[in-house]
Amino acid sequence: MQSPLYREREQTEVKHRCLERYLQAAVPILGSWSDDIVYVDCCAGPWKANGDNLEDTSFSRAVEVLKVAKQELARRGRRPSFRCLLIEKDDEAYAQLEEYAKKQTEVEVVPEHWDFTQHMDHIVRFVKRAKNSFPFVFIDPKGYELACIDVIAPLLRLHPGEVLINLMTSFIRRFIGEDVKPLHRLVGAESLERIRAISGPEQEQEIVRAYCEQVRTAGDFYVCDIPVMKPDQDDFHYYLIYATRSLKGVEEFKATERAVVPFMHETRAEAQEYRGFQRTGQFAFPEFQSHLYRENRYTEYQRTNLLGAAERVQSLLQSTKEIKYEKLLPEALQFGGVQEHHLREWLKPLEQGGKMVVLNREVGERPFHYKKHHVLGCRAAQSQREADSACAV
Numbered sequence: 001m002q003s004p005l006y007r008e009r010e011q012t013e014v015k016h017r018c019l020e021r022y023l024q025a026a027v028p029i030l031g032s033w034s035d036d037i038v039y040v041d042c043c044a045g046p047w048k049a050n051g052d053n054l055e056d057t058s059f060s061r062a063v064e065v066l067k068v069a070k071q072e073l074a075r076r077g078r079r080p081s082f083r084c085l086l087i088e089k090d091d092e093a094y095a096q097l098e099e100y101a102k103k104q105t106e107v108e109v110v111p112e113h114w115d116f117t118q119h120m121d122h123i124v125r126f127v128k129r130a131k132n133s134f135p136f137v138f139i140d141p142k143g144y145e146l147a148c149i150d151v152i153a154p155l156l157r158l159h160p161g162e163v164l165i166n167l168m169t170s171f172i173r174r175f176i177g178e179d180v181k182p183l184h185r186l187v188g189a190e191s192l193e194r195i196r197a198i199s200g201p202e203q204e205q206e207i208v209r210a211y212c213e214q215v216r217t218a219g220d221f222y223v224c225d226i227p228v229m230k231p232d233q234d235d236f237h238y239y240l241i242y243a244t245r246s247l248k249g250v251e252e253f254k255a256t257e258r259a260v261v262p263f264m265h266e267t268r269a270e271a272q273e274y275r276g277f278q279r280t281g282q283f284a285f286p287e288f289q290s291h292l293y294r295e296n297r298y299t300e301y302q303r304t305n306l307l308g309a310a311e312r313v314q315s316l317l318q319s320t321k322e323i324k325y326e327k328l329l330p331e332a333l334q335f336g337g338v339q340e341h342h343l344r345e346w347l348k349p350l351e352q353g354g355k356m357v358v359l360n361r362e363v364g365e366r367p368f369h370y371k372k373h374h375v376l377g378c379r380a381a382q383s384q385r386e387a388d389s390a391c392a393v
Contacts, residue, residue, distance in 0.1 A: 002270045005056040009048060010231040010271045011238075013056075014264045018226060018240055019138065019164060020061045021259050025252040026136070026162075027069040036081045036133035039066060040123060042116040042155075043140045044086040045093050046100075054100050058140060059086050067106045082107040085126050087116045117146060120154040127158060140166040148185035149214045156219035162249060163219070165241040167211055169204055170230075176203070187211050201300060208239050212334070215243050222250050225336045226257050227301060229264060231271040234297045247370060250330050254339055261298070261337075269293040302337030309335040310346055317356065317378045325358075326370035344368050347376070355379050 006013035023039075030037055039062050046057040054060045066082045073080065084107060088094040094113045101111040116123065127135040137155050141147055147165055149156070156163060167186075175181040177196060184192045187210035195206050212223040221243035227236040242253050272293065309332045316323060316331060332343045347368055350356040357377045358367070368374060 002267045003056065005050045006267075007050075010267045011228050012048075013267060014228050014260060015140075015166065015238075015240060016056070016058055016061050017263055018228075018256055018260045019058055020065055022164070022242070022253055022256045023062055023065040023136070024069075025255060026249065027065060028072055029248065029252070030134050031069060031073040031078055031080045032076075034080055034132055034134040036083065036130035037066065037069075038083050038085070038127050038130075038133055038135040039063075040085045040087070040127065040135055040137045040155075041140070042087050042123075042138065043142070043146065044088045044097055044111075045090075046096055047093065047142075049096075054096065058138060059084070059097070060100070062138070063104060063107060063109060070106065081130060083126075083130075084109045085123065086111045087114050087119075087123075089113070089115045117151050124154055124158065127161070135161045137161065137163045139163065141168070144168045144171050144186065145182070147211075148182070149218055150185055153218055156215060156221075156243070159219075160245065162245075163215070163221075163241075163243040165215070165243075167208065167225075167239045167241050168237075169207055169227075169239055170235075170237050172207055173204060176207070186214070188214055201297070201304075204236065205301065205304065208241075208336075212241060215241060219243055219245075221245055222247070222330045222334055224250060224253050224257075224334055226260060227298065227336065229268060229295070229298060231268050234295050236297060236301075247326060247330055250333050251340075254333055257336075258339065265293070265295065265298075268295070298337075305335040305337045306342060309338045309342065313343065313346055317350070317376070320378060322359065323376050323378065324370075325368050325372075325374040325376060328376065329370050 002010060003013060027037060041059045041062065044059045046054050049057050063084060066084070070082055086097055086101065086109060088097050088111070094111065098111045101109040110126070112119070127133060135158055137158070139147060139152060139155070144167065145151070147167055152165070172183065172186065176183060187195060187207060191206070191210035195203055195210065198206060208225055212225060215221060216223045222245065224242045226240045228238055228240065229235065230237045244250060244253070312335070313328060313332055316328060329340065329343060332338055333340065344367065347356065351358065356379060359375045359377045361367070361372070361374055365372060
């Protein structure tokens with residue numbers, strides 16, 4: 001059910017739900033071993049907030065998650081410190097942010113009136129102020145230039161740490177053909193030329209792939225993405241790019257994806273019904289509402305990524321004699337819309353057909369599980385290597 005606080009900005013609610021849902025899962029896990037949890041919001045705002053207590057902002061929803069996690073961890077005998085660094089450049093927005101921070105007592109909330117790109121050293125020092133600290137950095141700029149890799153590189157290099165970036169693809173597509181825009185700083189110079197040679201949804205997905213690869217390389221990350229659709233158009237507004245060095249982090253973000261994507265479709269359906277009411281003065285009958293909702297863009301995006309992930313898995317299986325399932329899994333999950341059950345569905349017939357075997361699975365164990373460190377023996381690769389050797393002789 002859509003919150004009335006997000007009326008006319010439904011995509012923002014989807015973004016905030018994604019942030020909130022992931023933090024709810026991740027922070028209690030991180031707090032079980034880390035002594036200091038740090039949340040950094042580099043472009044905090046608030047912007048267009050309707051709640052009296054700014055409850056419809058990213059930083060407020062994040063802080064509330066930290067408060068709950070603090071109580072939960074305390075019940076388990078864990079008492080890490082919780083610190084928040086909320087950064088905002090705009091004078092008027094910062095005044096609201098500062099007032100909000102003054103009211104917070106359960107976790108440390110530090111507001112800073114900064115252009116975050118000019119204070120990277122300060123951010124890094126804040127994060128590293130405590131020992132055994134784990135930072136989660138949220139970068140949510142209005143445009144795209146503040147997401148350029150060379151700008152955010154110091155934050156990507158924080159280790160340990162995770163990053164969530166809002167990549168404004170709708171803006172990037174608008175300027176992709178203009179040399180005056182420094183888009184090579186987002187996707188790399190070589191990728192930019194390739195991207196400009198294609199168009200439509202394929203071009204957008206290539207922009208995202210190239211950007212994710214830049215993030216992956218800069219921080220030695222696994223990188224996943226979730227597209228957020230426009231409320232009233234069958235198109236994407238932006239992508240949320242998530243970077244982690246942990247397979248568990250990937251697992252939790254994919255759980256977030258499973259929860260957030262249906263929520264996105266629900267909010268879009270409600271938004272479209274509301275806009276229809278504004279035009280006609282009539283609401284659709286409940287039994288007809290689901291039939292009125294249409295989308296093709298996300299379905300096509302997922303279909304393309306399923307094909308890409310399957311090809312990636314097949315390539316890895318064919319190129320190696322043995323491979324750990326825990327290595328194969330993130331290679332598939334880094335494609336948006338792909339879940340672990342898809343990978344298992346691809347592997348099952350290979351095992352049944354004798355083209356692959358699980359070398360170290362015990363009797364009765366669940367098939368294909370990364371926590372069991374299962375090793376896949378790839379007979380197709382072995383046969384190919386034997387054939388290559390014979391040809392060479």
